[in-house]
Amino acid sequence: MSAPLRLVLFDVDGTLVDSQVSIVHAMTASFRAASVAVPDRDAILSIVGLSLPHAMAQLAPDQPTSVQEALVEGYKQAYHAHRLELGAASSPLYPGAREVIETLHAIPEVLLGVATVKSQRGLDALIEVHGLEQYFVTRQVADHHPSKPHPSMVQTALAETGVSEANAAMIGDTSFDMDMAAAAGVTGIGVSWGYHDNSALTAAACVIETFDQLPTTLAKIWT
Template identity: 65%
Template structure:
């Protein structure tokens, strides 16, 4: 009997790449251009993973829609400018990320995908910058879905690949990723090197400390019954 296809979905910011400095710089530029005080770094990072309109509303709920729209546009412009000027340095891959992706990509029964709060433009640019164009068979972005933790991204990735929930994993660094996995009926693996505290990953099936541990969990996950 042939091995079924399995789908592994990755969050991006805080999971595959460390974009913290760029996110904070773009936020400061956006808030400064709008004449507003930038929220504390800890508050900014706690919302990473949400789509931008939802994140801005959470950061400054007292602001009107026009101001929120201005903040979203300002952030996108600033982030784009930083990406253009710094190249891959604006969002470097975490140590161990590329080697794990390469190893998983070579496994014929695995499909890799992305489920991210980034825009399509931002994700496509990041993938091109790191030479990952062939890596992901499905790319789910904020432009086309409700914000995490709504399960739409995972549901759509599964529909595109034809992989059932029991053969799908979601890997991410935030509570939103793990809540999205739960809402979609798939297992979540939380990573501790990202932007949410370990305590926020309480709904994860596993929590891992580094890419070596992640590789070990992935290597054994489907060898026992996880239903």
């Protein structure tokens, strides 16, 4: 009897790639251009994982909607320019990420996907610059879904792949990722190297310390 299909969904920023330099740079540029006080680094990293409108509402709650919308557009422009300037260096893969992606991709019954608040353009550019085009069979982005922790991204990925909730896992670094996984009824696996402290990952089934722990962790969960 063949093994059931499994689905491993990855968050991107803070999980697969360390994009904090670009995020902080773009957020700083956007706030300065709008003549709004720039949030500190910790505040900026705390909203990674939220869609941009939600993030700006949290970072600039006293600003009118028009200013928050300008901050969103300013961020997009600054981030895009920074990515064009630095290429892959703007969002380097975390140690072990590529090796684990390749290892999991080689298992016939395991499908890989992405669930990120990046735009379609941003995700496609990131995947291309790192040469990861062949690995992800489902790519869920902010353009088509409510912000995390709404379960829409995970639910759509399950529907696209035909994998059941019990055979799926969401890998992420923020409480938004783990809460999304819980809301969708899939296992959440937190990572310790991202932008939220481990103490915030309360909805995670477990938290791994290094990427090479992921395959064995998944095997234990699915045994």
